[in-house]
Amino acid sequence: MTHSGFVGGRRLALAFVALLGFSGLASAQDSLTPVAEQVNKKMVKLFGAGGFKGLVSYGTGFLVSPKGYILTVNNHILTTTDLRVHLYDGRFYHAKVLFREPELDIALCKIESDVDLLPYFDIEVEAKRARAEPGDWVLAASNCFQIATRDEPMSFQKGVIAALTELRGRRGVFDAPYIGEVYFIDIVANNPGAAGGVITNRKGELLGILGRELKNTLTDTWINYAVPIHAKVEIMQDEKKVSVDIAKFVREGMAGTYREGKRIKTIVDRGGYHGIVLVHNAVSATPAFIEEVHSGSPAAKAGLVPDDLIVYVDGELVPTINVFREILRQVGPGMEVRLEVQRGNRLHTIRLKLEEQPKKLSK
């Protein structure tokens, strides 16, 4: 742990160098208090639905306009008619949910009273900033565990960006409320009530929105992530694919013109035809050995043969038959997957293009 602190301290000063270009070099152990105070004023404590089955009834959000628009995570606490907000100075208000975007897992709320001149994060500006990189120092702020009420400040934690990468959820194995680019952080930040909080850089500039509590059921580990403020997803509006980012959501949400789109359906249980018959799924961890290949099927055309062991699909490890089926259920007709199969002692790469299910098989 001493080593970690050592590295941390160094890194902190280096980040400082990069940001300020030596104009105001200070000690590596400078207090982050001024930054914390500045961020805290833009944060709100939210209280809503929950309080049962391990679902907490509190959460975090932050102001995105001086007039009381609040951005937060699109989770269960918003399913209430009595959403309550505590501002940094202890003021208490009621708020309502204006818009949600499930694909970004965010929601826009508004304080129902007339307020103005509140400190806020200007999303238009924040979203244009350069992305943080792995190794950059970050500060996390949230009302995890409902430690604060009224004018008590948020909880602040420090750490580094571990990675900026895709969060890839999969049903049953690794359910994720959001699928897309995320900052993974080395802070134990995604605690109860922390979702909707922020991560910022050392200057208090917004980098991302803290995600929900998320556990990888395969490895039994908790994951700490934030949705980057530049995050972008595709949704269906009027039968058309439209790209939405957080800034657009906030801009159109505050103008009252945002149209919640339809989710682009992931194809589940409607996967295409491949013609592979796997060995009997005897135990829960049966490896994906091929028992038989239908003649004339895509698998036969691709050159798969019995006794091939499927090891990877599109670069993803396939430890069991169940995982293979889970993945293939989401691959529709006309789509191509890349398989890595072990045949004897060698690995072969095989491209498999799925087709429509033969009529007699699809019901």
Next chain:
Amino acid sequence: MHQGLKISGRRFGPALGLLAVAALLHGASVASAQDAVLKSQAERVAVVAKVKPTVVAVFAAGGGGGGTGVLISDEGYALTNFHVVQPAGPTMKCGLADGVLYDAVLVAQDKVGDVALIKLLAPKPGFKFPFAPMANSELVREGDWSLAMGNPFLLATDFTPTVTFGLISGVHRYQYPAGAILEYTDCIQIDTSINPGNSGGPLYNMKGEIIGINGRGSFDKRGRVNSGVGYAISINQIKNFLGHLMAGIETDHASLGALVATQTEDIGLGRIIVTSILENSDVARRGLDLDDQMVSFAGRPIGSVNQYKNVLGIFPRGWRVPMEFRHEGSRKEILVRLMGAIPKEIAGGPAPKKGGPKPGIPGKKGPSGPGAKFYDPKPGFTNHYFNRVEKDRLMSAFKKHGDFSGLTGDWSMEGSIRLKKLTSESPLKINLSNEGEGLASISVGGIPYTLRPFKDTGEASRRAPEESGGLLAALWTYKGLLTLGEKAFTSDEFHHGGFEPFYPPPAEGKEPAKKADWRYPGDTEVINAKMGNYFVKYFFSRADQKLLGFEMRVGDENSDPCEVFFSDYRNVDGRQLPHRMQVTYANGHYGTLLIDRYQMKAVK
């Protein structure tokens, strides 16, 4: 956290890249940046090295759990958690970073605050333990850096503490109790990694001063390991209790005698309103009423119930604190005496069978080893041995202001008195005579009052003169304290009572300032004593053990005492005596005694 360690090597990649760019742009400045980094790192290493010897690895005697502590004096006094010593019992083994295992004994515990004081036994006379200074934790802010040291998972078999470095996540935090005990009020929240075994260990600021004692975390689903949310008991709270702890007292926290709630129907800022009040509480006698709005408590503005619980929780039972409230539109300020927090049956009687950790004398284990001869449990005390130590130290220092032990004969005081209700001064004469079993008399402007302290049972005599609350009896106990010391009081009813604030009222004619400004700088240490039906508390300056005043209550715990404030100390035959005494009772000033002449006789 271990993931953080694994990737730590990679963090340099982009950083060094940026540094290279910066180097091109800024040339020579790079060297100074590196110097600053190295300097800051060297400072941190130096602080760790400095405080390392003060960290204590606490082990239950005979194995079975343990935790951490920190030395706060060269005599070997160390702070830890109540929940660390509870399973250990009254004696324990403590390892220091020098690799030596020391015997230790439990001195006192604060069950509500989860604090315990232990004393490591010096291996030889004159041995000085290393210790860490205590900071002013009011100055700690979120965003500050901190170091936690201790023995997580009881890793260190050679007693070398583990150090972790992190951020102060929040201050003035409130964490709910388990039943009546283990309530963390006004605590410090940290992301500095603490794990089981860190309990009781120090949280240092970057100067190596103690800002808190690490004790608990928020774990929820994560299991009892670091969840990035840990809590330390603020050292300022512990300082309030330190006098009690040093004196071996089984401490209790405070309650107000009134309940408050946030008025939530309005939007905007919350108002804290009194929703119920105990009729016989001090706060009710001072004028607080139902529906009054609490404005500030102990100098802190109150805007939420958490804030109120936070500030109430840092004080011991019996302390007086200033409080402001709004009553029917007008703002009032009072000094209120705090009541106890632990229900009587828990504090005194046998431990309840169900629910929560069992209070009472810690552990089931008896004392063992060399610490056993320093262990003397008694109702109201964790370890009364240390009460005698503190009391003897105080009384011997007090005696330096004057030795009255030969003067047990008749006493008289003459001078004048300025009663509040009169503008002019009247002649005053007081006699404290041994006649019968004792006869006290006072003449105020020619009106005589007498009291036979141990015979009269009438309330009027005991509280004479009227509206003083019992000045005559009070002076009688004062003479007893000076001449006979502990022997003047009921047997086994003369104890050190820890540290307390003391609020001498401003001299007459002076503009009354805020009540907080009355507080005697440096505070007092007190003796609680009983003489027959008179309950007395003497306030001695912590700086030089001069007697600053006292209060005396007749019988009932729920009645107001007569309060006497001393000043104008002058030398009388080589002894220091106060020549001015301000006397107050209940909500009013009774009068000011100006003594011109003391006459003190020895017994023939």
